[in-house]
Amino acid sequence: MAKKPFNDAQVEIWKKFTETLFHGTHMAITPQQVVDNLQVMFAEMHGDKPCETGLSLYVIWLALGGPFFHFASPTARKRKFEKKLQNRRVDLFQDFARIRGIIYAGYYGHWLGGEHGSEEDNADNPVLKSLDFTLPTARQRAGAPQDPPVVEETSGDLPPSVFFDSSTVPAEAEVIVIGSGAGGAVAAANLAASGYKVLILEAGEHFPASRITTHEKIMSSNLYRDGAIQTTRNRDIIVFQGQVVGGSPVINNGIALRAAPHHVLHPQAENVLDIWASLGAPVSRTDLDTSYDRVETRLDIKPIAKRLGRNNGTHLIRAWNAYKPTSNDALDQDAVLEWFSKNWGAYGTDRACVSAGYCNTGCPYGRKNAPPETWLADATKAATPAYIVTECEAEEILWDGRNDAGERIANAVAVKFRDGTRKAIRATKGVVVAAGTIASSNILDASRIKGTGEGISLNIACPVPALMEKRQNAWDEDQMATYVDRGDFLIESHFQPPMSMSTLVPGWFEEHYQRMRNYSRLASAGVLFPADRLGELKNGKLDFHLDDHTLNTLKRALATLSKVQLAGGALEVYPALLRGQTLWKGMDNDAVDAFFRDNIKEADDVVLSSSHPHGGNAINSDPKKGVVDLDQKVHGTSNVYVTDASVMPSCIRVNAMLTTMAMADRVTHGKRIFG
Template identity: 55%
Template sequence: MAAPFNFGQLKFLKALTEALFHGAPMAITADQVVANIAELFAKVGGTKLDEIRLSLTATEVVLGPLFALADVAERARRIERRLQNSQIDLFQDMARLRGVIYGCYYGHWQPGIEPGDQDANAANPVHRQIGFTLPKHRVRGPGEMPLTRIDGREIDPAHILDAAALEDEYDVIVVGSGAGGAVAAYHMAHDHGYKVLVVEAGPFYPSPRINHHELDMVANLFKHGALQTSTNRDFVVFQGRCVGGSSTINNGICLRVNEAGRTHPDAVDVLDKWAGIGAPVDKVDFHKSYDAIKARLGIAKIEPRSGRHNGPHLINGWNAYAPTSGDPKDGRAIADWFAKNFGPPNTPNACAYCGYCNAGCAYGRRMGMAQTYLPDACRAGARILPGTKADKIVWQTAIDGRREAEAVKLILPDGSRALVRARVGVVVAAGTIASSKLLSRSDIDGTGYQVSLNIASPVVALMPPGVGGDAWDEDQMASYVDCGDYLLESHFQPPMAMASLMPGWFGDHAERMRNFGRVHSAGILFPADRRGRVKDGKLEFKLDAQEDLPLLRRAMATLTKVHFAAGALECYPALTKGQTVTPGMDVDAFFEDAIEEADDVTLSSSHPHGGNAINEDPQYGVVDPECRVHGTTNVLVTDASVFPTCIRVNAQWTTMAMAHYATARRDPFG
């Protein structure tokens, strides 16, 4: 494997690392941090490595001549002046390098006998510095769920193909193995009896291979190593890239688009909105699809013990805040525990709340696609081809003049190409960005437009000593508040991920991380409806200054007030400059001043949707209300890219329901 960085880049990274820790004690050397960065990007590779190299070169220019030769204090002053406090968009984008460096410090992992060896990291100096204990070494008392693995749920390795075992033709080719692809593959194989090939760009990574080495897991399980961004770099877009897709690395949150008692009564009725723009979905059948998914995945409210600190913090804070807000809408808000496809709850297989959900479940307790629909599909005869890119759909002309998929061109793991015939049809379910790219390469017009994001941003809260407990020793996301036009969601992260999202610079950031056992955290989630498009293979996305930014400010201010109502001493919203908010401040005025544009705050999304929208009229949508691509006889799209508008809530259950709706009610190719 070639080294990802040259000598000059490594030297600059070291100088930058030393400066970012100016005034803060380091438990490992700057050289070790740089080694961690190099190891991460060697695994990620591709265009993301090219981007980081370019960013390093540009940042070195911005920080001035002989930056690496200046003393550490001078380097820190330059960073503060030119990156931290800059209002220049390009410089603000460069400032995001801090997240990579801090993540690779706090994500430090000591090699052991086997990958992810927790015993070798029992005395990890970085973990010790922040008071963090790995799951294997935590003390679990009576009534606690043991941190043991549940076996027997995984895909049989015999059902995973390599290039040599690939046949020349199948009945149905499903592109993508996540929420949409897995459900479709199962129903095609089990219900309709088709010989199914599932094509997945990412690797096969079953639960026994997953471990708690965060840097290793993000490199192997996420698209672009969890560093994928929009073209303007305003948003980090998290997507899984492995067998099982994002269901392998998400938080398992299951919310319907609208549900009495679980959704704010004033929230938009999503399915009614779709019908109003020419994208009708049968409500009764769609909720039956939700029910079918719920039954297979064991979806239920999580056990309170699994979110015992951070979960009640948000609910109790909301209950203290809402009566004082003066907004009648807040009085109708829903504050509750999440329902998830973990466990299921209240069984011996329930979530063991290790806190590493976004690095995959090493304990086999997640009822993701790789533990449910994919092995089910394989038992019905489907087979999975990982590490393979679907390059293009090949067409022929049907008797009625429409296009008919004849085959799919594949790029195999070794770079060679194969043409695999689809005797019956093709299902595209690779996710909003990848599905749009595949359809565009296949000469389908109008793909990639009107992409929506549910946008998240965190606010971290420092609690008094002895209050709340260790939020890292529990399920990452436990509770939520539906405020009608946005959600508040509790969340916490293990050290690497928490360091990446923790705002602040230099000693401030280090001090906040040393208070790892005293901080609680939650995030906002607000809908940015049809603001983006996939162009030249990348996501272009820009918030509306008149509609989205005021909502962002209001949501951030509300969450900060909720933290204070729960007893927080100070709050750290995810602002580029790293400011601190205290209870005596005018919180609304603070955010009005602090957030002028998207670059002023760290924003992310795990829920890209749209781009290949449902619509009865081919002029306004790529697929019809049955999820069939307009003008074709035998190509379906069954992922979140078919959503015509932003759904406002976490997307996985609705994506699965859409795939069920499209493929289980009847044979779409029959």
């Protein structure tokens, strides 16, 4: 490995931190191997995150005592960790405490055979063996007749001929689409079908199924922005966003929920389209449903087979049914319990899910109908084919005067390639911005569009793993299979491969180590709750603070899920609190409620994440209240549209992929939106 992001001094700090965090345990690899893994993980990242993390390392080290910490005994260093990082309520030290997740990733992400090591190379991986975890190609499943073979399917991979780089990119296109994810891919396919010459700009690389593996740390570093450790400005919330051809749908679970369905909705849940209309953004339900139908058909959306949730998914159903009779809450009594619908093929087809459990680092077996396999394939195969430019970050839109109505006319996009090259690519017809809530807002702001980056919403997730009496093998199925719509929040079954799961399981020192040793006995689910229009961009970064109402929803959601886990037979429950506290079998509902009232005072007390940022460039008929009009054209411009989740005027409460695609389809399908 030529590139080493951490210098010798930083390496020594990492080693001391690792020794401290694993003090009293029997590590399967050495602290030096953990640091070597971190070097590999951060070397694969692009941008400023490796440098930023290295500088933070010095600050944490100094806060812990600097040289005094360094030369103290392991026991004394552990006491310092407990005092300064685990048990302090000071925001700064709570932020520092999140370094534990990085170290755990370095340990549980251990991989043999280097960057290109195979699953066969890792048959004797000592860390995986210590967890009793079996990699997908070596699994012997009880339901073998129903399970397709775990083999790679690469028929959906895009060919090299559709890609440009900094040396081959054309000087102009009719339409430039910024972003290749959910909204950008749909818009590109529809515009190409309408006869436009489309050029798609993507800041990330192309990772077809043939390049995606079960090597978690390499995949996380390459497929996510900031290597999956991007946070809000205050570091309270991790924000997961894809940075790869195909965008976030490449690394999501394929969950396809409508924001305003006709059914399968809690009767007391707010109607999203009614809220939008009240804000000045009436969107026709008929038009949106037509687009939902079209998107669901193209992605082959259907309820997943029950075999895909045989362990953890069915556990949530059983646990909820055991909990429900103990509750007097009307929201619980009216809750909707369902299996997810997703975007891969049915059993018997080449794209049938093999339930490997690696959705969040890209399917290693090519089974998702993500944008590269669907919309981008359609765009590049159109009569007037679209092309994709990789490792190309749009910086701003350039303008060429105004039309007779006084609207600005876009004529080019200024871009920066990963190799440092900068160019301006002409757009002879128009520009579509679909780079995601944060990037799109920053691009529009740099292009002197007013009001962008305001009113950003998040669907925020928080996990609650639980220790069961017997083996669960929750890792041997689809990561997310079932859910409960409880009206004010959702509960979703979920499980992760070892590296990712280690960062979700709370706890410190021997306690965390033992929880991970029980990996195969864990069941897990998470809450998903809406944080509506609480964020804005400041200096390009998301500033987001939970208000009292949202914090109370979080407490209520975690309490409910903890009760569900206990009702489902859990011996211990591990809500994702930063200090790692435990709930025990035998606690009654009142005690659980009191636990969360006492232990959550602010967002910093909990490990929170979001994969669904939306808003920032909201639809509104009034230019003073929104960035884009009802057709998603930027107010005050003649030929700039936004087709990603940033146009959503309020929080939609559920996974945003399907609605983002439907909204993009609504304004581009069968239309010549540019002159």
